Amino acid sequence: MADDEVQRLLALMAEHDLEELELERAGLRVRFRKRSGQAAATPTDDPSPGTAGAAPSSGAAAGDSQVEPGPGVVRAPIVGTVYRGPAPDADPFVGIGSRVRKGQVLCLIEAMKLMHEIDAEDDGEVVAIFVENGQAVEYGERLLAIRPG
Numbered sequence: 001m002a003d004d005e006v007q008r009l010l011a012l013m014a015e016h017d018l019e020e021l022e023l024e025r026a027g028l029r030v031r032f033r034k035r036s037g038q039a040a041a042t043p044t045d046d047p048s049p050g051t052a053g054a055a056p057s058s059g060a061a062a063g064d065s066q067v068e069p070g071p072g073v074v075r076a077p078i079v080g081t082v083y084r085g086p087a088p089d090a091d092p093f094v095g096i097g098s099r100v101r102k103g104q105v106l107c108l109i110e111a112m113k114l115m116h117e118i119d120a121e122d123d124g125e126v127v128a129i130f131v132e133n134g135q136a137v138e139y140g141e142r143l144l145a146i147r148p149g
Contacts, residue, residue, distance in 0.1 A: 010139060014077055072127075072146045074118065076137040080111035084133045092133070098126045100146060107131075107143060124148045 013021050013032055022031045076082070084092035084107050093105050100106065100120040109116045124146040131143050 011078075014139070072124065072148060074106060074120075074143045074146060076109060076139060076141045076143055077118070078109055078111050078116060079139050080109040080116070080137060082131045082133065082135050082137050082143065083108040083110065083115075084129075084131070088133075094126050094129075094144070096126055096129060100124055100126060109137065118143065120146060122146070122148055 009021060009023065009030075009032060012018070013034070018034070020031065020033045022029065024030075084094075086093070086108070093107055094100060101123050102120055104120045105117045106120055106126075107118050109118060126144055127147045128145040129143075130145075131137060131141075137143070
């Protein structure tokens with residue numbers, strides 16, 4: 001399975017908020033299962049259906065105890081570099097305590113020389129920021145947390 005095909009499957013999972021996706025083709029079975037807000041690939045060569053291994057448990061990282069994953073945690077939809085403001089020397093789009101409206105730009109992620117706006121999904125208040133300007137992020141990594149309201 002090619003890397004670009006894996007990326008398309010992960011994007012499909014994120015787009016449709018799927019918890020698990022399984023694909024079997026030419027004797028190869030691959031299962032993607034969301035774990036700690038990220039999709040993890042589990043290739044298997046056992047073609048017998050219904051034999052799924054237990055998902056590995058993941059211990060919480062040191063910073064994970066402050067804000068649990070949930071509807072208020074904004075995660076990176078793609079791999080790239082985060083920019084908190086519209087320009088390197090400009091003020092960030094939002095800071096802790098900022099009130100945000102649905103659709104408001106929270107930050108940018110540069111991927112493949114394209115800038116992708118990360119927008120607020122709901123109205124609320126920014127209560128935590130997990131990334132620095134210019135930081136590289138992975139798919140599913142926490143960017144910030146918004147308390148609804």
